[in-house]
Amino acid sequence: MGNEMNQEKNLEKNLETKRKVWKLALLGFGNAGQAFAKMLLDHEEEIASSYGAKMVVTAIATGSRGNLVCGSGSGLADGAEDAVEAADEAGIDLRRALADVESPAGKFTDATALTSMTTMEIVEQADYDILVEMTPLNIKTGQPAIDHIRGALRRGKHAITANKGPIAWSYRSLRDMAKEAGVRFYYETTVMDGTPVFNLAEHTLRLARVTEVSGILNSTTNFILEELAAGAEYEDIMRRGREMGFIEADPAMDIEGYDAAAKITALLNVLMDAGMTPDQVDRKGIEDISTVDIQEATSRGKVIKLLCRGWRDADGTVHASVKPTEVDRSDMLASIDSTTSIVSITTDLMKKLSVVEHQPEIEQTAYGIFGDVLRVICE
Amino acid sequence: MGNEMNQEKNLEKNLETKRKVWKLALLGFGNAGQAFAKMLLDHEEEIASSYGAKMVVTAIATGSRGNLVCGSGSGLADGAEDAVEAADEAGIDLRRALADVESPAGKFTDATALTSMTTMEIVEQADYDILVEMTPLNIKTGQPAIDHIRGALRRGKHAITANKGPIAWSYRSLRDMAKEAGVRFYYETTVMDGTPVFNLAEHTLRLARVTEVSGILNSTTNFILEELAAGAEYEDIMRRGREMGFIEADPAMDIEGYDAAAKITALLNVLMDAGMTPDQVDRKGIEDISTVDIQEATSRGKVIKLLCRGWRDADGTVHASVKPTEVDRSDMLASIDSTTSIVSITTDLMKKLSVVEHQPEIEQTAYGIFGDVLRVICE
Numbered sequence: 060m061g062n063e064m065n066q067e068k069n070l071e072k073n074l075e076t077k078r079k080v081w082k083l084a085l086l087g088f089g090n091a092g093q094a095f096a097k098m099l100l101d102h103e104e105e106i107a108s109s110y111g112a113k114m115v116v117t118a119i120a121t122g123s124r125g126n127l128v129c130g131s132g133s134g135l136a137d138g139a140e141d142a143v144e145a146a147d148e149a150g151i152d153l154r155r156a157l158a159d160v161e162s163p164a165g166k167f168t169d170a171t172a173l174t175s176m177t178t179m180e181i182v183e184q185a186d187y188d189i190l191v192e193m194t195p196l197n198i199k200t201g202q203p204a205i206d207h208i209r210g211a212l213r214r215g216k217h218a219i220t221a222n223k224g225p226i227a228w229s230y231r232s233l234r235d236m237a238k239e240a241g242v243r244f245y246y247e248t249t250v251m252d253g254t255p256v257f258n259l260a261e262h263t264l265r266l267a268r269v270t271e272v273s274g275i276l277n278s279t280t281n282f283i284l285e286e287l288a289a290g291a292e293y294e295d296i297m298r299r300g301r302e303m304g305f306i307e308a309d310p311a312m313d314i315e316g317y318d319a320a321a322k323i324t325a326l327l328n329v330l331m332d333a334g335m336t337p338d339q340v341d342r343k344g345i346e347d348i349s350t351v352d353i354q355e356a357t358s359r360g361k362v363i364k365l366l367c368r369g370w371r372d373a374d375g376t377v378h379a380s381v382k383p384t385e386v387d388r389s390d391m392l393a394s395i396d397s398t399t400s401i402v403s404i405t406t407d408l409m410k411k412l413s414v415v416e417h418q419p420e421i422e423q424t425a426y427g428i429f430g431d432v433l434r435v436i437c438e
Numbered sequence: 439m440g441n442e443m444n445q446e447k448n449l450e451k452n453l454e455t456k457r458k459v460w461k462l463a464l465l466g467f468g469n470a471g472q473a474f475a476k477m478l479l480d481h482e483e484e485i486a487s488s489y490g491a492k493m494v495v496t497a498i499a500t501g502s503r504g505n506l507v508c509g510s511g512s513g514l515a516d517g518a519e520d521a522v523e524a525a526d527e528a529g530i531d532l533r534r535a536l537a538d539v540e541s542p543a544g545k546f547t548d549a550t551a552l553t554s555m556t557t558m559e560i561v562e563q564a565d566y567d568i569l570v571e572m573t574p575l576n577i578k579t580g581q582p583a584i585d586h587i588r589g590a591l592r593r594g595k596h597a598i599t600a601n602k603g604p605i606a607w608s609y610r611s612l613r614d615m616a617k618e619a620g621v622r623f624y625y626e627t628t629v630m631d632g633t634p635v636f637n638l639a640e641h642t643l644r645l646a647r648v649t650e651v652s653g654i655l656n657s658t659t660n661f662i663l664e665e666l667a668a669g670a671e672y673e674d675i676m677r678r679g680r681e682m683g684f685i686e687a688d689p690a691m692d693i694e695g696y697d698a699a700a701k702i703t704a705l706l707n708v709l710m711d712a713g714m715t716p717d718q719v720d721r722k723g724i725e726d727i728s729t730v731d732i733q734e735a736t737s738r739g740k741v742i743k744l745l746c747r748g749w750r751d752a753d754g755t756v757h758a759s760v761k762p763t764e765v766d767r768s769d770m771l772a773s774i775d776s777t778t779s780i781v782s783i784t785t786d787l788m789k790k791l792s793v794v795e796h797q798p799e800i801e802q803t804a805y806g807i808f809g810d811v812l813r814v815i816c817e
Contacts, residue, residue, distance in 0.1 A: 098787075105645055247642075253788050255642030262641040263626075263634030265812040266484055267805070391794065394770040403796075408477075408805045409632050413794040415770065417782075426646070426787045433644040 078111055080148055081436055084118035084185055086178055086207055087193030088160060091221055091248075092119075094425035095191070096153050102429075112436050115150025118185040119167070120178040122195070124160055127151050127172040128185050178203070182210035189435055191428060192220040198317050198337070201228030212236045212244065219431040221424065223249035226325035227337050243435045246329075248427025250276065250322050251400050254416040258430075260330050260404065267406035269330045273368040274402035274413075275395045276322040279306050279313035280345045280365040282397050284383075288353050288362065305398060316344035316365065316381040323367035323379050330404065331369065333377035341380040348383050361385040362393040457490055459527055460815055463497035463564055465557055465586055466572030467539060470600055470627075471498075473804035474570070475532050481808075491815050494529025497564040498546075499557040501574070503539055506530050506551040507564050557582070561589035568814055570807060571599040577696050577716070580607030591615045591623065598810040600803065602628035605704035606716050622814045625708075627806025629655065629701050630779050633795040637809075639709050639783065646785035648709045652747040653781035653792075654774045655701040658685050658692035659724050659744040661776050663762075667732050667741065684777060695723035695744065695760040702746035702758050709783065710748065712756035720759040727762050740764040741772040 083099075085092055099106075099114055106112055117129040129151050151172050159167045167173060174181075182190065190211035192204050201224030208225050211218045218237065220226070225233055226246050237244035247257050255262075260269065275281055279300065286296040300306030312318050320340040327333035345365055356363050366384040371377050386392045391413065395401050403413040416423070462478075464471055478485075478493055485491050496508040508530050530551050538546050546552055553560075561569065569590035571583050580603030587604050590597045597616065599605070604612055605625050616623035626636050634641075639648065654660055658679065665675040679685030691697050699719040706712035724744055735742050745763040750756050765771045770792070774780050782792040795802070 102645060109645065254791055255638055258642040259634055259638060263637040263809065265809055265816070266481060266488065389773060389775075391770060391773040394768060394773050396768075408808075409802055410798065411796040412633055413792075413796065415792040415794070417790040417792065419789065423788055429787075430642065430644055437644070 078107055078113040079436075081112055081114045081189060081432075082117040082150070082187045083114060083189050083191055083432070084120075084181060084187035084211075085116055085191045085193065086120045086182070087195070087221075088119050088121045088124060088156070089193065089195075090421045091424045091428070092191075092193045093157060093160060094421045095193075095428045096157055098422070098425050098429045100153060106433075106436075110433070110437050114432065114436075115148065116153050116156075117150055117187050118181050119151060119156060120181050120194075121167075124165055125167040126174050126176055126178070126181060127156065127167050127169060128174040128176055128181060129172055131172065131174045131176070131185075178207065179210065182207050183214070187216060189217040189219060189432060191432070192218065192222050192225070193428070194222060196222050196224050198224060198227075198312050198321050201225050205229045205233070208233055208244070209236065212240050212242060215240050215242055217243045217435045219244075219428060219435070220246045221248045221428050223321050223325050226328060227321040230325070230328035231332075231334050243438070245431035245434055246325070247431050248424055249325055251402060251414070251416045252419045252423040253425075253427030253430050254414055254419075254423070256326070256402055256404075256414060257329050258434075259414065264404075264406055264409060267408040269404055269406050271368070271370045271405040271411075272323070272326050272330055272402065273366065274323075274326075275364055275392060275400055276367050276402065277313055277316075277319040277365055278398040278400060279310055280316075280319070281395065281400070282306075283314070284345060284348070284353070284363055284365065285396055287348075287350055288357060314344050314346050316342045319365055319367050319381045320379075323369050323381060326402065327369040327377050327379055331371060331377050333369070333379075335377060335379065339379065341378070341382070343382045345383050356385050359385075360388050362388055362390075364392055364395070366392070457486055457492040458815075459492045459494060460568060460811075461494055461496040461529070461566045462568050462570055462811070463499075463560060463566035463590075464495055464570045464572065465499045465561070466574070466600075467498050467500045467503060467535070468572065468574075469800045470803045470807070471570075471572045472536060472539060473800045474572075474807045475536055477801070477804050477808045479532060485812075485815075489812070489816050493811065493815075494527065495532050495535075496529055496566050497560050498530060498535060499560050499573075500546075503544055504546040505553050505555055505557070505560060506535065506546050506548060507553040507555055507560060508551055510551065510553045510555070510564075557586065558589065561586050562593070566595060568596040568598060568811060570811070571597065571601050571604070572807070573601060575601050575603045577603060577606075577691050577700050580604050584608045584612070587612055587623070588615065591619050591621060594619050594621055596622045596814050598623075598807060598814070599625045600627045600807050602700050602704050605707060606700040609704070609707035610711075610713050622817075624810035624813055625704070626810050627803055628704055630781060630793070630795045631798050631802040632804075632806030632809050633793055633798075633802070635705070635781055635783075635793060636708050637813075638793065643783075643785055643788060646787040648783055648785050650747070650749045650784040650790075651702070651705050651709055651781065652745065653702075653705075654743055654771060654779055655746050655781065656692055656695075656698040656744055657777040657779060658689055659695075659698070660774065660779070661685075662693070663724060663727070663732070663742055663744065664775055666727075666729055667736060693723050693725050695721045698744055698746050698760045699758075702748055702760060705746075705781065706748040706756050706758055710750060710756050712748070712758075714756060714758065718758065720757070720761070722761045724762050735764050738764075739767050741767055741769075743771055743774070745771070 369379040583601040748758040
């Protein structure tokens with residue numbers, strides 16, 4: 060029996076050593092980060108069998124739950140280098156981290172990994188292969204996410220962002236930094252979660268030139284406009300949206316069109332190399348749309364949607380707008396309801412294509428990050 | 439001057455020799471084949487600069503215009519081997535072939551390439567790297583397209599089909615043959631032209647399992663149902679559809695749902711490894727839909743669409759149906775008008791995504807083939 064067990068252990072160890080280990084540093088561990096961590100755990104075996112890889116999380120930085128860096132915690136004696144190495148290969152105990160954030164205190168408790176390192180120190184010093192940037196967004200600057208990604212690329216690490224700020228504010232410079240460093244920089248989840256939008260254009264529309272991009276990209280305003288049209292009161296709509304989890308405590312960024320402007324900018328920067336920033340978008344939110352406006356539109360067979368659009372003019376400059384727009388009730392755009400979203404891409408060779416994401420939940424955001432990580436390890 | 443010209447010629451020759459030459463054999467040279475040939479010519483420089491490649495067509499097989507095989511024509515003296523080699527690298531004069539089919543006689547005239555070889559002899563004997571199968575479809579058998587593709591794969595050649603028959607009737611065996619031969623077998627254009635459907639799932643939905651596929655996939659029936667709902671007479675609709683070029687002389691294959699059944703089968707074979715054939719689809723066309731049915735549906739706020747659907751049951755078997763189905767006027771499916779089409783893919787990790795192709799023309803079919811060829815040369 061003892062021998063058999065040893066043999067099994069050896070076999071396991073052999074299988075283990077054949078797998079390439081990828082170390083992930085997670086910046087942010089909110090709803091999306093937790094859903095991503097669960098997806099990693101749920102797919103451990105498939106990642107091994109499909110890609111011969113093993114993913115371990117070696118660092119987690121959060122705003123209020125504490126920071127974890129694998130093997131750097133106070134639980135280890137000074138100079139115990141072997142232990143630190145071993146800890147790195149196993150990674151942080153992700154199940155424990157998930158249990159911690161769901162506990163009443165909501166704080167990390169793993170003394171072997173708890174660290175006083177700041178987020179930026181983690182970016183610059185922790186041991187990882189792929190940085191996953193999921194910190195809260197400052198939509199008006201893209202920071203501190205941009206600095207986090209720069210820090211990772213500077214060290215020759217791959218970077219993935221779920222945060223649209225860096226793509227809206229600094230896409231070209233980050234893309235070029237990644238290229239020079241010979242590493243990957245992916246961002247699929249920044250617009251329409253894991254719905255293939257950036258990947259679609261890159262992988263499936265070879266030699267086709269994007270001439271126009273449009274869509275309905277902000278769920279909050281789409282939900283509010285739809286509920287107003289159905290006769291609901293503004294305050295009731297906001298309360299229900301908050302309960303359903305997709306209206307923020309302060310919804311101004313959505314309602315005034317800043318979120319939509321950042322998303323169309325991100326799309327145009329990647330798909331049309333626009334080199335734009337969100338403040339260049341001709342932006343108008345839904346704050347001035349009244350119930351009367353909506354009723355009048357309805358009486359004319361129209362629906363008001365917050366439409367995003369970007370196009371190239373004759374001299375090559377890319378322009379963008381975010382505006383409440385009337386569309387025919389029979390138009391596909393009118394059927395984009397509640398948290399569903401759509402992006403339409405027009406190219407010289409394939410005319411207009413649209414991609415629709417139907418009523419996503421947090422798992423679809425997590426999948427966008429997961430898909431980007433899989434792309435790093437298998438391309 | 440002479441020296442300069444020589445230097446230029448040498449430079450050109452150097453650039454030329456650096457490019458990898460890919461030889462294409464085109465089976466079928468109808469509207470799609472001609473549009474594809476024009477796309478090749480229009481993108482010669484971009485193919486060179488982006489992929490360091492040069493594409494030449496070394497054979498064209500047609501039903502009624504004659505067959506061309508590069509360098510095999512009667513115009514060459516017997517035993518002129520050097521000339522044959524040179525001809526192969528330059529390929530058939532594609533501009534002349536295009537002019538020929540647009541001429542009143544509509545027959546190929548290039549004596550250096552005209553051949554008495556049959557289509558199957560071309561498949562089995564001509565010099566090519568990639569077979570492009572675009573022959574007219576026998577939707578009830580998938581032949582002779584399946585034999586053409588088998589012939590190419592048997593010789594270790596890459597194969598691309600614009601013909602849905604092979605994917606609907608023989609996908610697994612062709613896929614396995616290609617895999618064993620270590621060559622590529624692509625078919626993006628068989629459903630929704632160059633719209634990324636197969637590529638989308640393969641390139642952008644890693645580790646996601648497809649659980650359901652649905653859509654509106656047949657333009658002819660979609661157009662007829664829409665026109666009937668608008669009050670048009672059946673005979674007028676058919677005449678206009680024929681004038682617009684998307685209703686066949688004998689529209690039975692569309693109207694009775696055979697085309698839609700072949701398309702949903704192709705989708706399910708690739709996306710869900712269904713191993714099905716079109717005769718296993720629970721199929722009902724629009725032949726029994728009357729104006730009265732449509733009016734009644736309209737009065738209830740509904741629209742009738744020919745809906746395709748495939749799903750996996752609890753024991754793992756994939757089922758499929760094609761049926762006239764009432765959908766709400768506010769449903770996205772109701773907005774799919776005239777020749778627009780939609781496919782929705784539901785996966786465990788990304789829930790439901792839809793892809794829409796808006797009113798395609800023949801160039802979009804050609805782009806599907808073009809994209810597949812680019813995929814062969816650059817992956």
